[in-house]
Amino acid sequence: MTRIGCPKEIKPQEFRVGLTPAAAAEALLRGHEVLVETGAGLGSGFTDEDYQAAGAGIAPDAATVFGTSDLIVKVKEPQAPERQMLRQGQVLFTYLHLAPDPDQTRDLLASGVTAIAYETVTDARGGLPLLAPMSEVAGRLAPQVGSWALQKANGGRGVLLGGVPGVRPANVVIIGGGVVGTAAARVAVGMGANVTVMDRSVPRLSYLDDVFMGRLTTQFSSASATAERIQTADMVIGAVLIPGAAAPKLVSRDQLSTMPQGAVLVDVAIDQGGCFETSRPTTHQDPVYEVDGVVHYCVANMPGAVARTSTQALGNATLPFLLALADKGWRRAVSDDPHLRAGLSTHEGRLTSLPVGEALAIEAISPDQLLAG
Numbered sequence: 001m002t003r004i005g006c007p008k009e010i011k012p013q014e015f016r017v018g019l020t021p022a023a024a025a026e027a028l029l030r031g032h033e034v035l036v037e038t039g040a041g042l043g044s045g046f047t048d049e050d051y052q053a054a055g056a057g058i059a060p061d062a063a064t065v066f067g068t069s070d071l072i073v074k075v076k077e078p079q080a081p082e083r084q085m086l087r088q089g090q091v092l093f094t095y096l097h098l099a100p101d102p103d104q105t106r107d108l109l110a111s112g113v114t115a116i117a118y119e120t121v122t123d124a125r126g127g128l129p130l131l132a133p134m135s136e137v138a139g140r141l142a143p144q145v146g147s148w149a150l151q152k153a154n155g156g157r158g159v160l161l162g163g164v165p166g167v168r169p170a171n172v173v174i175i176g177g178g179v180v181g182t183a184a185a186r187v188a189v190g191m192g193a194n195v196t197v198m199d200r201s202v203p204r205l206s207y208l209d210d211v212f213m214g215r216l217t218t219q220f221s222s223a224s225a226t227a228e229r230i231q232t233a234d235m236v237i238g239a240v241l242i243p244g245a246a247a248p249k250l251v252s253r254d255q256l257s258t259m260p261q262g263a264v265l266v267d268v269a270i271d272q273g274g275c276f277e278t279s280r281p282t283t284h285q286d287p288v289y290e291v292d293g294v295v296h297y298c299v300a301n302m303p304g305a306v307a308r309t310s311t312q313a314l315g316n317a318t319l320p321f322l323l324a325l326a327d328k329g330w331r332r333a334v335s336d337d338p339h340l341r342a343g344l345s346t347h348e349g350r351l352t353s354l355p356v357g358e359a360l361a362i363e364a365i366s367p368d369q370l371l372a373g
């Protein structure tokens, strides 16, 4: 029996929750205990009574959840006060995004917690099954928030995404044609924009060319091609990923002056540090800022804006892994499943993610080395 704890998210404007009542019921059926912090599900439309009806207990505060649970399931990376409550012998299962976050990495290592990052768990097709549902959401949101930012009152250049008859639509450049980029392209094309998707993977560009059947342009992502494309872009969406690693910087500060005044950058890759040199994380409360006349939108938890949809999508994806961790304990669960193993990031003060070690210049071993040792 594992005691699973789900605290209320405390990141600003984060309304998702790590465990749905349906997921809690599945864990309880298998003989585990579930403790949910009071009010944790409210932002996603789940009341304490919904969790109690599923059989879960309700804790009065986060300290009780962290203090009594073997396995903590969350959404966002633990914030500083949460990190104080983690301990050795406990498992943390959530998004971490450690590569751009030395403070969090240091605190997790100091706590001794065994931390498993959603965003680096893999699947048999080379995908990232716990990142994908949120990437679908953030990708669909990106043209929507970008078109809001393009409005004059919000700092943008006053361009309507789809144009009108006789007036050209907006040029939208999407850098990175993976899950975020494809979802963003679908919505931007649907809104009538003139869309270009750039990627370094030719097979990915072929796929996009096939499925969009001429409704967008694909272009190989070289430094010179990016420099040229941004000069006529009304909106640039940053959607690149090198799993676990800090995002490569693809647009420099100097290049901003080559873009149209009032153009918008939506940096979805901000949770991995961002792919524009001038990006810094923002919140839903204060989502945009301007540098050299270019509006930046860099919210690191975009799916939190549509928490009801996102919580359910995330919960569907995390459930099998959560149950494996609860049923078998973390060591057997990650030994049995190389895909879950790919998420193992810290254990008893050791960093077990090589890309994070490289990004932060901290000594790291691979999860395989940890298990062998």
Ligand SMILES: NC(=O)C1=CN([C@@H]2O[C@H](COP(=O)(O)OP(=O)(O)OC[C@H]3O[C@@H](n4cnc5c(N)ncnc54)[C@H](O)[C@@H]3O)[C@@H](O)[C@H]2O)C=CC1
Pocket (backbone or CB within 6 Å): 119, 128, 131, 132, 134, 135, 136, 138, 175, 176, 177, 178, 179, 180, 181, 198, 199, 200, 201, 204, 221, 239, 240, 241, 242, 247, 248, 250, 267, 268, 269, 270, 271, 272, 299, 300, 301, 302, 303
């Ligand atoms: N801000 C937010 O709220 C959210 C952010 N994300 C982030 O969005 C980013 C993208 O995620 P996914 O689409 O799921 O990843 P993905 O792995 O599906 O796609 C990434 C794509 O980037 C391409 N790429 C890598 N280097 C490139 C380069 N130099 N130029 C052009 N393309 C390049 C890859 O070939 C791949 O096709 C990640 O950093 C992820 O964490 C995801 C969900 C929510």
Ligand SMILES: CC(=O)C(=O)O
Pocket (backbone or CB within 6 Å): 076, 095, 119, 131, 134, 135, 271, 300, 301, 302, 303, 304
């Ligand atoms: C992926 C991520 O960081 C999020 O959904 O907030």
Ligand SMILES: [Mg+2]
Pocket (backbone or CB within 6 Å): 095, 097, 271, 300, 301
């Ligand atoms: Mg994030």
